[in-house]
Amino acid sequence: MNTQVRVRFAPSPTGGLHIGGVRTVLFNYLFAKKHKGAFVLRIEDTDQSRFVAGAEEYIFQCLAWCGLNPDESVLQPGEHAPYRQSERKAIYWQYAQQLIAQGHAYYAFDTPEELGKMREQHKSEQNPTPQYNHSLRKHMRNSLTMSEQEVAAALTNNTPFVIRLKVPQNKLLALQDMIRGEVTFDTNLVDDKVLLKADGMPTYHLAVVVDDYLMKISHAFRGEEWLPSAPIHLLLWEYLGWLDAMPQWAHLPLILKPDGHGKLSKRDGDRLGFPVFAMNWEDPKTKELNKGFKEIGFLPEAFINMLALLGWNDGSGQELFSLDELIQQFDICRVHKGGAKFDYEKAKWFNHQYIQKLEPSDLLAAVSPFIPSAFHGETKLMERVLPLIKDRLTLLSDIWEQSHFFFTNPEKIDTEAIQSKWDEAKKAFYVSLINAFEQMITWNEAAIEATFNEVVAHHGIKKGDVMLPFRIMLVGGKFGPGVFAIADLITKENCIKRIQNALQQL
């Protein structure tokens, strides 16, 4: 029995890190931390044909951004190194041999073409995808149907082969799932899965069992899509003689697309306009760029909080949790069975909440990557601007849209909105306003409004009629915080300049 809690996340480095993956990491991480255990990151790179340059480094970067760093990994090897499966090739071979010796696995020499032919031949309406199973294996080229000599000869001739699991007949297998309870499978319905591929690499099935055992994994969490292959793993744990050490399983529900059904894919993100990867991912081959939550303006804490609540809650109604609170409250048994549709609106709400909670200095730091570099020197001004526009930020990247007019004169002003009610009286008002502003010694919000009021009174004009044009002159349109606060921050000179500018255009 494993006494120490050890969990693992085992991504295959083939592309961007999907939010479903991040949530699996998160649940692993929370469980490990809650039980003072270890969180292991194992790289599942057994399919060389799918190798993607940079994908492994990218995964580490994503985890670091999320604040979910592993305790053991290729970067921080523990006593169970190596942590890359491609480097553990010899280990799998050894266990595959053991299985063969025990009669629980066999060599199969069928070529891909022969396999295709078999499937074609046995295909029917009742059985559209024939499986290499207990009955069909009798008709294939494998060490069960060949003589010992034939097998030996094939092996010495370097005939390509795979090693398959010999799945027993008429057995009922039961899996105790921490989320779903007991799940049972009939072995007659499971096929003789390939354990070791022709290139000598293990498939997921062999690798996951061997590594979970060797790395002393106590609890194994993975996506629901793995549930159908659980009987293979159960069989392997039994045949390898490790049943006592088998981890406790939990199959996590899927994250579904917001519209329709089915699991969320990066296509949905493109289609509906939101990211599905934690960080930007550019495919080195296709050069296709997929947006990440980080780059689109999410705070990692908000991102994590949002994911934690997708399929889990503590029953109290609380929605905002710090990482420490999540560790404290997390309970894998309270994870839902059913999949959850991803809701980008709710995700943004979380981000808005977290932005509001940020300390001014942290907000400034968080927002700076989204400010044009030409304005990076203006931190003093930005410090004064931030409190004014903070509550209008949903994404960190909203910053410039909400604040550019504090730093630079509006390029275009919405003259149309003014034009319809424009007349000589108003024009005269603004000319006086400029004069009055020029006389001002102390320039601050209250003083500006007082002066504004005086000129309004003098002209016998309605304040409401000149407020909106004033705003548009200063910021370019019908948006932004209080006009007098804006006038204050942009300085007297700029304020006057902008009014003059607008007057010329009207």
Next chain:
RNA sequence: GCCGCGUUGGUCAAUCGGUUUAAGACGCCACCCUUUCACGGUGGAAUGACGGGUUCGACUCCCGUACGCGGUACCA
């Protein structure tokens, strides 16, 4: 096709057989606040797939049906 897993409002969801006329949040709508737009506040519409059981009592347990999803690769 077969196997597995699911199914409370548009979405996330509470309820673990009875203090529920089924919480709360997002979104939506209305109003208030705001001489802009947001934020905020108040209120509102909106939910147990269907059919059978079991039980004094079912959203909650069981069975069936429907629907959805996942799997069915020398991919993970």
